Amino acid sequence: MTAKTLQRKLGILGLAMLVGASACTVTGVGVGYDGEADYVGGFYEPYGYDYGGWGHGYRVGPPRGGDHGPGPGRGGGHPYRSAPPGRSMPSIPGRPRGR
Amino acid sequence: MVSRSRGPLAFLPRGVLVFLLAASATAPASAAFELPPIGSTTGTEHHAGKVVWADLVTPDLAAAERFYGGLFGWTFQDVHAGKTDYAVALLAGQPVGGLLQRPVPAGEHRQSAWLTFLSVSDVDAARRTALGHGAKSVSDPKTYAGRGRQAVLSDPEGAVFAVLASASGDPPDYLAEPGEWIWSALLARDAGRSAAFYQTLFGYDVFEGPSDDGAEHLVLSSDDYARASVNTLPGGSARRHPHWLNFIRVDDATEAADKAVALGGRILVEPHEDRHGGKSAVIADPAGAPIGLMEWSASQSKVEPK
Numbered sequence: 001m002t003a004k005t006l007q008r009k010l011g012i013l014g015l016a017m018l019v020g021a022s023a024c025t026v027t028g029v030g031v032g033y034d035g036e037a038d039y040v041g042g043f044y045e046p047y048g049y050d051y052g053g054w055g056h057g058y059r060v061g062p063p064r065g066g067d068h069g070p071g072p073g074r075g076g077g078h079p080y081r082s083a084p085p086g087r088s089m090p091s092i093p094g095r096p097r098g099r
Numbered sequence: 100m101v102s103r104s105r106g107p108l109a110f111l112p113r114g115v116l117v118f119l120l121a122a123s124a125t126a127p128a129s130a131a132f133e134l135p136p137i138g139s140t141t142g143t144e145h146h147a148g149k150v151v152w153a154d155l156v157t158p159d160l161a162a163a164e165r166f167y168g169g170l171f172g173w174t175f176q177d178v179h180a181g182k183t184d185y186a187v188a189l190l191a192g193q194p195v196g197g198l199l200q201r202p203v204p205a206g207e208h209r210q211s212a213w214l215t216f217l218s219v220s221d222v223d224a225a226r227r228t229a230l231g232h233g234a235k236s237v238s239d240p241k242t243y244a245g246r247g248r249q250a251v252l253s254d255p256e257g258a259v260f261a262v263l264a265s266a267s268g269d270p271p272d273y274l275a276e277p278g279e280w281i282w283s284a285l286l287a288r289d290a291g292r293s294a295a296f297y298q299t300l301f302g303y304d305v306f307e308g309p310s311d312d313g314a315e316h317l318v319l320s321s322d323d324y325a326r327a328s329v330n331t332l333p334g335g336s337a338r339r340h341p342h343w344l345n346f347i348r349v350d351d352a353t354e355a356a357d358k359a360v361a362l363g364g365r366i367l368v369e370p371h372e373d374r375h376g377g378k379s380a381v382i383a384d385p386a387g388a389p390i391g392l393m394e395w396s397a398s399q400s401k402v403e404p405k
Contacts, residue, residue: 041197062318082305
């Protein structure tokens, strides 16, 4: 292999590396969400939320201050630590903005 | 005779070399994605476990802007960088959330959704704790100028959420105005286990709510404020996937639900009396993303924080 041929091959290799590095920087490969995004704050969920079954008593809203159970977990035997007995269930913030 | 090397790219014209080097050097700047702070206030306070932001992922940003603008009076500040089309939703000039346009992955049937962001002071530490307790990483932590550092995770049941250490601190605790987020609910297969996971992560106090329907309804609190509920997914659902659901405060849930339908959305759960005495409903936007509507009168809140 002549020195000229070697130089040419090294040149092609260098060019390929340069272009490759440039492409990775532009698309964010390896650093972003989905391998292409500039922003990592969106996620498509698995299809199919089912909102059936929200019958009487199925309430997900916030409590008013002072609400109490009893719920099924009261009395222990559940995987979380219950708030101490006697503490009122808190509500959402009630102070209007700017006061 | 000593030969002098001319370098590996010596065969290229000098102009081509200059172009390649310039393109390489400018690529990072063109990909930079900068976001405004999540609130108008500046501070260092973090309310661990507070829902401080939400991002919608949607295939049609313009359609989403028409829907949410018409329903809640939001306006939008567009942010474009690289491949990302994003808009910050504003209510009376205050940021309330983000809308991200992204195509549905090819060949997949996926659900457009709002992603819930919970406050932490240290994203990496929270992520380590979550991963050590059964969570999975959805996207690695990333820092955005203005916004802060954030990462996306799925909890042990697969419900996806994000953690955010806001660069400007968290918004103070005040009663949400109509058009702002007022409440969040996690719908889970095992409410107790899910509550334990989030309690480990955010240090919540967990309260048991009334259970008229046999399902478990738990309330997560921090700073002596209720932050979110964890609810057993309703029984009898053929397709059930654990997920977070966020509620916007509205003056009239029935009117808002009707308006949503007129704007191209649909009703998933009809307006009904909820625990707090006001009505709530669940709707889907034109792309199918669920969002809650909730009435709340000022007299229903605890006015004085302890």
